[in-house]
Amino acid sequence: MNLMHEISLSDYGLASTTPSPVAQMMASFANTFRPAIDINLGVGYVNENTIPRQFIADAVNHIVAHHHDFHAPFNYGSPDGVTELIAAIRTYLAYHHFGNLTPASLAKLDMIIGANGATSLLDAMTQILPKGIVVTTDPLYYIYTNQLQRAGFKLLSVPEDRDGIRTDILADKIKALGSRRREISFVYIVTVNNPSCSILTTQRRIGLLRLMNKLCTEQRRKIPLIMDTAYEQLIHDPDTPTPDSALLHDELGIVHEIGTLSKTLAPTLRVGYMLAKASPFLDAMVQKVSDTGFSAPLLNQHVAALLLEQHASEQIQSVKTGYREKAVQTRKWIEQYLGDEVESIIGGRAGFYFYLTFKNTQTHPESDFFKFLSRDTGNQSIDAESNPTVIYIPGNFCVNPVGDMAKQGQRQLRLSFGYESLDRIHTAIKRMGDALAYVREK
Numbered sequence: 001m002n003l004m005h006e007i008s009l010s011d012y013g014l015a016s017t018t019p020s021p022v023a024q025m026m027a028s029f030a031n032t033f034r035p036a037i038d039i040n041l042g043v044g045y046v047n048e049n050t051i052p053r054q055f056i057a058d059a060v061n062h063i064v065a066h067h068h069d070f071h072a073p074f075n076y077g078s079p080d081g082v083t084e085l086i087a088a089i090r091t092y093l094a095y096h097h098f099g100n101l102t103p104a105s106l107a108k109l110d111m112i113i114g115a116n117g118a119t120s121l122l123d124a125m126t127q128i129l130p131k132g133i134v135v136t137t138d139p140l141y142y143i144y145t146n147q148l149q150r151a152g153f154k155l156l157s158v159p160e161d162r163d164g165i166r167t168d169i170l171a172d173k174i175k176a177l178g179s180r181r182r183e184i185s186f187v188y189i190v191t192v193n194n195p196s197c198s199i200l201t202t203q204r205r206i207g208l209l210r211l212m213n214k215l216c217t218e219q220r221r222k223i224p225l226i227m228d229t230a231y232e233q234l235i236h237d238p239d240t241p242t243p244d245s246a247l248l249h250d251e252l253g254i255v256h257e258i259g260t261l262s263k264t265l266a267p268t269l270r271v272g273y274m275l276a277k278a279s280p281f282l283d284a285m286v287q288k289v290s291d292t293g294f295s296a297p298l299l300n301q302h303v304a305a306l307l308l309e310q311h312a313s314e315q316i317q318s319v320k321t322g323y324r325e326k327a328v329q330t331r332k333w334i335e336q337y338l339g340d341e342v343e344s345i346i347g348g349r350a351g352f353y354f355y356l357t358f359k360n361t362q363t364h365p366e367s368d369f370f371k372f373l374s375r376d377t378g379n380q381s382i383d384a385e386s387n388p389t390v391i392y393i394p395g396n397f398c399v400n401p402v403g404d405m406a407k408q409g410q411r412q413l414r415l416s417f418g419y420e421s422l423d424r425i426h427t428a429i430k431r432m433g434d435a436l437a438y439v440r441e442k
Contacts, residue, residue: 012150012152016150022146033389037389038391039431040420041392042414043419044194046267051266052311060299063306071084072298073298073299076295077294080113080286081111081112081295082302084302084305085271085302085304096233096313099242099247101247105248106275108277109277110276113272113273114296115288115296116272118228118260118262121273121274121285125226126153128285128288132154133153133183134154135170136155136187136188137164137189139160139196139398139412140157140400141190153185156173157400157404157405158170159404161198162199162346163199164200164201165189167204171211187212189208191205191232192229195398196355197231197347197354200243202241209225212254213252222254225256234320234323234350236320236321236324237327237349240350253276257276261304264319265307323352323418326352330415333426333430337433343358345357352417353417354415356415361411370394373390375389388427390428392416395414396410415429
């Protein structure tokens with residue numbers, strides 16, 4: 001009997017046939033999730049109450065009624081983005097002092113709009129930049145770094161503290177690479193880190209840029225420094241100063257900032273942008289946007305522009321106030337119910353994550369702590385249908401499995417307070433306290 005082989009796949013395609021650990025966990029959870037009973041502290045959805053539904057509806061209706069006043073809102077568009085949206089984002093960034101960027105500093109930079117949010121820009125980089133070593137933090141943005149590894153890149157992960165990547169450790173790691181330094185393809189930093197929500201300070205940004213400038217000079221080539229600012233517009237702690245954008249200190253033209261409106265307006269608009277000095281790399285990114293879909297949907301771009309022009313100030317204030325309230329209260333509950341076992345807490349000053357390190361308790365999917373919260377202990381009273389399943393992101397998914405943080409990651413977790421209401425967050429953290437008691441008693 002003749003056997004027919006399956007469709008041939010590239011190395012990336014073959015690697016993608018196996019879901020990432022987080023994807024497997026989330027798919028399993030989604031199949032059993034019970035609304036109003038189970039509690040999601042894992043998936044990093046924005047809070048539904050922050051999404052300006054009526055403003056979005058009003059903007060769509062206005063564009064439909066006055067479509068002749070807008071450039072082809074229901075047609076194909078230019079791959080570098082709608083002029084009105086680019087202008088609106090520039091004004092928005094300068095007015096709210098994000099990155100301490102000014103109209104004058106922004107005027108020296110080009111901006112492009114991604115085909116489908118910031119994620120599409122990250123995906124584009126995996127195809128445009130040469131395979132090699134990617135320098136990033138540890139803990140790391142596990143979703144994108146997993147994609148990078150499937151695409152054939154290698155990770156050089158560097159531990160962080162509450163002020164961001166440890167540039168002293170990075171300098172040592174670069175030195176230890178020896179001749180392999182020429183394999184460094186790019187540096188990828190989330191400035192308010194996901195998963196930890198540590199905030200990369202101005203001092204660290206300048207130190208990182210100086211280190212990369214030195215490496216570029218030594219290598220006689222420009223190495224892109226990609227700064228993902230996804231959560232930087234959500235610095236809600238009043239005592240935390242606004243860090244400088246690395247673009248303000250970029251003499252070589254290696255800094256490329258990726259931003260998004262998903263966290264402040266709505267993820268469904270899928271607006272992501274890249275800001276940088278003009279370069280062949282940026283030209284290639286524009287072409288990749290065209291290859292992906294000609295441009296981001298023009299209706300979405302026009303809606304986003306109207307929202308920024310008409311409602312930006314009240315929207316950003318409302319969003320930051322809401323997350324600040326939740327951050328303060330969630331931390332109190334962490335200290336109340338988990339405090340004795342918590343070795344360190346990072347986060348709570350920006351975004352909507354806390355990153356916890358326990359003193360002794362393991363948090364990985366095979367741990368007793370995880371099984372208690374997923375109602376998989378074999379004990380009927382714990383696994384009862386009336387008890388909520390509580391989902392979080394285990395730390396071992398958030399660190400490089402062959403990096404410096406691999407062992408510590410077994411005792412860590414990311415907790416998201418963005419999506420659920422405060423009363424459900426309270427129930428979940430109290431349940432986590434019960435899980436710690438269960439682990440101690442075993």
